[in-house]
Amino acid sequence: MTTQTLLPIPQHFDPQRVGEVWRVPYQERAAEAAAWAKRYGMQPAAGDHRRTCLLAVDVQNTFCIPGFELFVGGQSGMGAVEDNIRLCQFIYRNLGSITEIVPTLDTHTAMQIFHPIFWVDQNGEHPVPAATMIHLEDVEQGRWQVNPAIAASLMQGDYPALQRYTLHYTRKLTEAGKYPLTIWPYHSMLGGIGHALVSAVEEAIFFHCIARSSQPRFELKGNNLLTENYSVLRPEVLEDSQGRAIAQKNSALIDRLLAFDAVIVAGQAKSHCVAWTIADLLTEIQAVDPSLAEKVYLLEDCTSPVVVPGVVDFTSQADAAFQGFAEAGMHRVQSTEAIADWQSLSQSVTKDK
Known part of the structure; x- marks a missing residue:
């Protein structure tokens, strides 16, 4: 067998259970x-x-299982489940072609800048999650303020410093043209x-690990209390108002990804963590060699945008982002x-250039 042969899907895989939580034996x-590896002549990766x-972005219960905190239904209403059926099938069919799988894990605790407990209005009420965006002017005018009760847990009780930081943070998001600070339901809670x-x-992923003798590289992101972290490659804000570092780019992962001959991207959500990760990867590529964009493949039927019926639909933004990525190569x-x-697709693009 060559590494290009598409394999059958093992009998243990049951697409009807992809939307459920259970223990892997x-x-x-x-x-x-x-x-399986012996039967099909697979060699170590x-x-x-x-x-x-294969970069699998945030394929976690919190985003992918109906009824969990931030289920990504997409426009079909079952987007993440449908995506993951296809993603599992893709992994099994291509065991011999995938060298390494990098699953990212959105990782949070309660007192983070995008969770309700962090903020209060003038009546001491917390923002409604998934329906509240905090803009720079909201902080400037005092419509939303840091919850004084949490200061001792975050900045040794220095409430004024924490309040100044939120002003700086929302200003940085505005200046960079990013989404306003979104207040999300408690999700991806560490230990949960x-x-x-x-x-x-x-x-x-475990089956691939054993069949190809290839340890998956798990990447945690999002556990910094003072910044959002949609992309696995860098948080939204890197410095405080004094220019001091509060977070860093994930340089080790960037270098690792760029060393592969091909990088395949899938996961959730297309409009947020997936798009942000790809955008940051493209920025790093363009700083080194724009032609390297041709090694990146976006598994578009294994990702869905955030859609909350009657509230918000990020489909058009996600599609526009992916169109931009395609135009970049x-x-x-x-x-x-x-x-x-x-591979032949990449070669034809290179010849056209």
């Missing part, structure tokens, strides 16, 4: 994966001639079930296409 799957990375990978996706692809065909 690791030992059983490990034995099956080892036998370390020997891959063409090194391909919402933080975990979707069971079916975790099982597929990245490829919009489908999970049913063979990775081998993508």
